[in-house]
């Protein structure tokens with residue numbers, strides 16, 4: 001057993017952090033929050049140049065052929081600066097979906113474009129408020145044409161390609177499909193969300209061309225497997241954000257005085273920060289295990305992913321709200337950056353299903369593991 | 373003890389309900405009015421008919437009603453769709469007025485209280501400063517005596533509603549060479565006085581409901597002082613105790629009933645969320661807290677109606693209410709899943725943006741009027757009598773207290 005990152009991976013982390021310090025300062029996040037730009041397209045270009053979008057794509061498809069251990073290192077750093085880019089949509093979701101289920105032709109066509117950032121991908125499966133299930137799915141493909149609606153899809157208005165879960169053409173269960181978003185049968189309606197640093201839209205399909213991705217009728221199983229993989233990557237992103245909150249809170253508490261003392265010297269604040277640390281550390285350890293399971297395609301992945309996801313979601317919610325609290329009135333102002341993380345933590349807490357849903361997945365995976 | 377209404381209370385309830393239902397302002401009547409204009413319009417109508425600030429003495433614009441009647445009126449109001457008044461008048465009616473009643477002279481009481489009751493005058497609270505928040509008594513805005521006037525220089529911050537207020541209650545430092553609590557003095561000030569400048573501060577919720585307020589050579593007549601010179605802390609405590617009582621129940625919007633409704637309308641798996649035992653357990657816990665807060669406030673009211681002052685035990689309301697509301701709003705968003713992050717009132721017919729707006733506003737309530745941590749300290753030290761932490765600002769002149777700078 002070796003529960004550590006390699007020297008190369010640690011070097012990658014340092015590089016990534018340095019790069020993001022230079023290119024994703026709070027001013028960049030704020031520019032998007034304030035609506036000066038819809039998303040950080042300049043930063044995205046540089047991220048692509050760094051090769052991050054190509055990380056796990058095999059070399060034969062224009063990628064770097066690295067492992068998911070490298071990818072989680074990047075994910076944590078992107079989370080730490082609340083980067084306003086479609087990385088999770090394009091890399092953790094669309095790219096992963098094609099890697100897992102794409103035909104040779106689909107891989108040859110899409111992966112080089114995704115690696116080179118020429119194409120941004122996204123995923124749509126949820127259709128309404130509450131949980132969307134294989135049974136409740138309304139979107140449907142008939143004769144290769146997709147009709148239906150996907151609610152609040154991250155990055156839909158800036159993506160070119162969408163992986164969509166819909167009832168199968170054959171009438172037999174759900175399947176995944178690839179849909180090009182410039183198709184005349186696609187209508188995209190931007191929605192205003194809690195976290196304006198990441199664009200979201202409702203997407204309606206009126207007979208858009210849909211190309212089967214993976215086995216017909218196996219779509220829901222494929223989706224669940226895809227979300228397990230994304231859950232690990234997002235857990236690292238959430239963890240990065242949660243660590244940033246702890247760091248901000250610590251720095252502020254050391255410099256702010258009340259009653260003649262640094263507020264960091266009060267046990268109420270110390271214990272709050274210690275609680276953040278404990279939650280982050282447990283989440284990190286679970287995320288390590290998740291990263292291992294993801295990078296080795298271990299049988300434990302579903303349980304490891306759910307554990308990492310729930311832990312990081314809880315840690316991030318706690319750290320982001322208590323970071324504001326530690327800052328007092330300042331933390332509640334638009335001018336301070338605490339809000340970036342409070343918004344982002346909630347977005348990431350529901351984007352691939354809420355804590356409630358992942359708790360249920362965790363229990364089911366644990367039961368299966370026990371039965372085996 | 374009796375949780376049933378007496379016959380007199382029931383008949384009061386009917387009277388209140390009848391008047392309210394007959395007088396709810398229609399949307400057409402208020403078309404084009406801003407939030408505060410609506411609040412003032414409705415408050416004036418209530419006041420003209422004797423339904424404003426009903427616990428106050430009749431001579432001050434009240435009704436000489438008791439605490440229970442006040443609760444009953446609040447319950448009946450809550451059933452109707454009325455203009456929001458609490459936000460605009462809580463400081464004036466809930467904090468400035470009780471301070472005026474305890475500390476101002478009769479002339480000031482007669483001049484200001486009826487106009488506070490009728491909503492004609494809106495007041496703000498000029499207490500907090502950049503270096504004096506939790507540690508309010510560390511405030512630095514200074515007042516120097518000049519003939520019959522005091523001359524004020526300094527800066528206040530987080531002043532809710534300063535931009536539309538007519539008057540403010542103000543604590544300033546009149547002597548920096550004595551221990552910090554001993555050097556404070558309390559005034560009220562006309563917000564239109566020359567030398568007052570108000571700058572809005574934007575909140576994470578997107579609104580700008582509070583302000584920075586700068587004082588440059590602002591003159592206040594000595595007649596606007598409440599309490600003696602150097603007695604400002606004691607006067608401020610009257611305000612703060614009432615603040616804690618008035619924002620006590622804390623947290624607006626997301627309550628048990630609405631969360632239950634949401635859980636009935638969305639699915640977990642392929643069943644309504646309300647059938648999920650984990651959801652039920654959470655709802656039940658929140659219900660218990662909500663009921664506990666409600667009955668705690670009833671017990672406080674019973675005590676107040678027998679003459680007790682609102683005490684430090686009221687810190688419980690905000691402490692529990694704000695945290696609970698934050699968790700409930702967050703959980704509501706979880707129940708909505710991906711769609712939960714949409715923050716657009718037009719998107720969801722049933723709930724609008726209630727959960728998302730609450731999620732963004734509630735961190736402020738955990739800080740305003742004393743942070744969670746300060747509330748817990750008050751409970752520990754003033755209610756339980758636990759010893760204070762060692763303090764490096766005790767018994768030394770204010771201008772020698774460490775500030776980290």
Ligand SMILES: Cc1cc2nc3c(=O)[nH]c(=O)nc-3n(C[C@H](O)[C@H](O)[C@H](O)COP(=O)(O)OP(=O)(O)OC[C@H]3O[C@@H](n4cnc5c(N)ncnc54)[C@H](O)[C@@H]3O)c2cc1C
Nearest residue numbers: 266268325328329499500505506530532736740741743745
């Ligand atoms: C929405 C809103 C509206 C407001 N409206 C008004 C208003 O109208 N008028 C007005 O005068 N003020 C107003 N305030 C100011 C409010 O009272 C202060 O923000 C609050 O008292 C905290 O002070 P601070 O912001 O300086 O935080 P700080 O005092 O700097 O607190 C920072 C952190 O340190 C903690 N801390 C401080 N001291 C201790 C201690 N001894 N033990 C443990 N922890 C401690 C706090 O709990 C907090 O977590 C408002 C604030 C908000 C958010």
